[in-house]
Amino acid sequence: MKRTMVFRWFIAAFFCVFILMLCPKVDIEKVSGEESRDSLIVGVPDDRCPVFYVDGESGEVTGIGVDLMRAAAENAGFEAKFIIIEEKNLKEALDNEKYDVIMPFGSAIESALGRPTIVTDNLIQTPFTLVTTNKTTIPPMNELKVGMLKSLSGGAETVKELYPGVDISMYENMSDSVEALRSGKVDALLHNSYVWSYLLQKPAYSKLKVHPSAMFSMDFRVGTLDNADNRVLIARLNSGIERLTDTKRQAIVLDHTSRKLYKYDLSDYLYEYGVIITLGLLLCMMMAALVVMKARTTRLEQEEKMRRMIDHDLLTGALSLNGFKKRVEELLREYPDVPYIISYNNIKDFKFINESFGRNAGDDLLKFWVNRSLDLLSDMEAIGRLESDHFAVLRVMPGDDKLDRDNEHVFAPMRNFFTYRGKDIKVRIRSGVYVLTPEDYQQIDVERMLDCARIAEKKLREQKRDGFEIYNPTQWEKGKRIAEIVNHIPVALGSGEIRVWYQPQVDFDSGKIIGAEALCRWKHVQLGWISPKEFIPALEEAGHIYELDCFVWETVCRDIRRWNEAGVRRRISVNLSRCDILANGNVAEYFNELIKKYGIDADQLHIEITESAYVEEKELLAETTDKLRAFGFAVEMDDFGSGYSSLNMLKEVAVDRIKLDLKFQDDTGNPVMGNIIIKHIVQMIRELGMDVISEGVETGEKAFFLKEYGCTEMQGYYFYKPMPCEEFEKLK
Numbered sequence: 001m002k003r004t005m006v007f008r009w010f011i012a013a014f015f016c017v018f019i020l021m022l023c024p025k026v027d028i029e030k031v032s033g034e035e036s037r038d039s040l041i042v043g044v045p046d047d048r049c050p051v052f053y054v055d056g057e058s059g060e061v062t063g064i065g066v067d068l069m070r071a072a073a074e075n076a077g078f079e080a081k082f083i084i085i086e087e088k089n090l091k092e093a094l095d096n097e098k099y100d101v102i103m104p105f106g107s108a109i110e111s112a113l114g115r116p117t118i119v120t121d122n123l124i125q126t127p128f129t130l131v132t133t134n135k136t137t138i139p140p141m142n143e144l145k146v147g148m149l150k151s152l153s154g155g156a157e158t159v160k161e162l163y164p165g166v167d168i169s170m171y172e173n174m175s176d177s178v179e180a181l182r183s184g185k186v187d188a189l190l191h192n193s194y195v196w197s198y199l200l201q202k203p204a205y206s207k208l209k210v211h212p213s214a215m216f217s218m219d220f221r222v223g224t225l226d227n228a229d230n231r232v233l234i235a236r237l238n239s240g241i242e243r244l245t246d247t248k249r250q251a252i253v254l255d256h257t258s259r260k261l262y263k264y265d266l267s268d269y270l271y272e273y274g275v276i277i278t279l280g281l282l283l284c285m286m287m288a289a290l291v292v293m294k295a296r297t298t299r300l301e302q303e304e305k306m307r308r309m310i311d312h313d314l315l316t317g318a319l320s321l322n323g324f325k326k327r328v329e330e331l332l333r334e335y336p337d338v339p340y341i342i343s344y345n346n347i348k349d350f351k352f353i354n355e356s357f358g359r360n361a362g363d364d365l366l367k368f369w370v371n372r373s374l375d376l377l378s379d380m381e382a383i384g385r386l387e388s389d390h391f392a393v394l395r396v397m398p399g400d401d402k403l404d405r406d407n408e409h410v411f412a413p414m415r416n417f418f419t420y421r422g423k424d425i426k427v428r429i430r431s432g433v434y435v436l437t438p439e440d441y442q443q444i445d446v447e448r449m450l451d452c453a454r455i456a457e458k459k460l461r462e463q464k465r466d467g468f469e470i471y472n473p474t475q476w477e478k479g480k481r482i483a484e485i486v487n488h489i490p491v492a493l494g495s496g497e498i499r500v501w502y503q504p505q506v507d508f509d510s511g512k513i514i515g516a517e518a519l520c521r522w523k524h525v526q527l528g529w530i531s532p533k534e535f536i537p538a539l540e541e542a543g544h545i546y547e548l549d550c551f552v553w554e555t556v557c558r559d560i561r562r563w564n565e566a567g568v569r570r571r572i573s574v575n576l577s578r579c580d581i582l583a584n585g586n587v588a589e590y591f592n593e594l595i596k597k598y599g600i601d602a603d604q605l606h607i608e609i610t611e612s613a614y615v616e617e618k619e620l621l622a623e624t625t626d627k628l629r630a631f632g633f634a635v636e637m638d639d640f641g642s643g644y645s646s647l648n649m650l651k652e653v654a655v656d657r658i659k660l661d662l663k664f665q666d667d668t669g670n671p672v673m674g675n676i677i678i679k680h681i682v683q684m685i686r687e688l689g690m691d692v693i694s695e696g697v698e699t700g701e702k703a704f705f706l707k708e709y710g711c712t713e714m715q716g717y718y719f720y721k722p723m724p725c726e727e728f729e730k731l732k
């Protein structure tokens, strides 16, 4: 019995131990079952903060959607793992088996491959809101053009189901969709309200307007392909969703909305602080530019210093031989119309001066020479020390007054340099002068010019003379006369030396005076009468003709006004030089202002432009002619037939009258042939529909001949010579 009892106890104990052994095992399994829940891969987007986004610190995807799903999954015994979908949109992600489920969906839709899907119950009712630019009213949803993000294509399908009339355009990203809204391609953008509450904090979007009235809600579900396994999965998830309390839902939403401040990216900073950043950048660029400029100026200054050292004589400050040559070349190129001379100057017995009074005294003399010369030289002139006491000077051709000034300011004080300092010695200077010829400007050879000046200086040395010797005296006389004419013009215009004379023009048929040409006459105070044939070309060359012509035009207009006031209407032709057109860019306007100033009519002025000018500068002359004619002035082509004739030009430039020049025709060739030519030219001009006047008519025979061939307007010594205004006024 005892043994039986013991056995029984043994059996009972064994069972107890067995049961005890079993009990903890159940517990352990239960615990470990809780820890190792079934895992669930959830594919989610990450582009819609605060619903789905990547946490900056942890780098994990999070958001309202994630937390809701995590809670629901936990309730259903899953451990949810969220991964960001790689596909363009949720529809495509549905076909990827990597994910167990995808979210969020408003309703079940077809996958991208056209497969049916199923969705869970609603996790939360999400509000969707319309946003517009600044519209207060928008059409009803069924007539609306709406923009949505491509990644919301599932949502777009749900919207389409709810509002079949809506026209949805999908955009790659938010900035594209906002661009479409702003450019009017869509009326409004539709998105999750939570996302808007985050995005509208972005400075660039701050002016967008939320339409609360257009708010509606959409379900927020989890979906997957429709098959048996997935139906079980969805059912299980639904059980989890069912156990999700509203308090929990609100806590999650609050958690992600209240603490989710919009994070500025670079574009936001640029938008917000763009002006300041731009100004800052500009400032930096300006400073950099300043630094570069400063460095450049310093370099240029240093280069200039070096250049000065090479090109200048250190003792006197004059140019060195090298510097002088360079400067002369520069000046001749810059002023090809200025008449220049080059002088080669040498102090007689300089060696003796050095030996007697010491080197310093010699140096002082040289410095004195250069300083005195520089006082008189303009920027267009130059002085160089070629060696020891030999100086070269490039000078604008001097008139007599200039030579006097040179003597007074440089040569006389030089002569007396030592006498003034109590020593009984006169300084003598020998100067060889070369007058530049037109060829010197074409082919600039400074060495050759200096050689010529040196030869003239040598002549003085050989003859034991001091003073000047001119290498090319004819050129010198010519140059001096031109210099006297040109330099004197400003004085002459004011002093009455220059007068306007008139040469009447007649109609040979009626014998009446029909007009006159204004020609200027100059009685130079020193040179006496100078012919326009001499001073007009000289002034043209020196660039002073415009001053003279302005004077002539003003005088003519003043005379016409006086005659008008006296009841005599006259018509005067004035000469317009090619240089005038170059000097005044709008000479036509100038004439128009002039007749307004004197209250005379445009048809009282004829403008003569010489034929050669038309040949040389066709376009410019044609343009000026057109403008003058548009203002009502008659334009005449002067000197026609005087040698430049290009008959072709007649069809290219429209003028009112051709002025036939007979002066040149008479002297040369066969007169019979000449007459045939004139006859046909007159006929041709007539046929071209232009008027014709002949000038230089010296004989009655010529006048009758011209009349016979249809040219009745004439000017020439046969009728009248040019005469002073007072005489012209007396003519009827």
Ligand code: C2E
Pocket (backbone or CB within 6 Å): 503, 518, 519, 520, 531, 532, 533, 536, 545, 549, 552, 575, 576, 577, 638, 639, 663, 695, 696, 697, 698, 715, 716, 717, 718, 722
């Ligand atoms: P031009 O414009 O061809 O002027 C006509 C020239 O022929 C004048 O010479 C006039 O005196 C001269 N002449 C008139 N009738 C006869 C004649 O029957 N036989 C001969 N052999 N000659 C006659 P002038 O006054 O010496 O003028 C010479 C040139 O100087 C003018 O030729 C004109 O080109 C220019 N000129 C004169 N005054 C002015 C002016 O105020 N401004 C401009 N730019 N040029 C002027």
Ligand code: CA
Pocket (backbone or CB within 6 Å): 517, 575, 608, 638
């Ligand atoms: Ca003329």
Ligand code: CA
Pocket (backbone or CB within 6 Å): 638, 639, 659, 661, 695
């Ligand atoms: Ca003429």
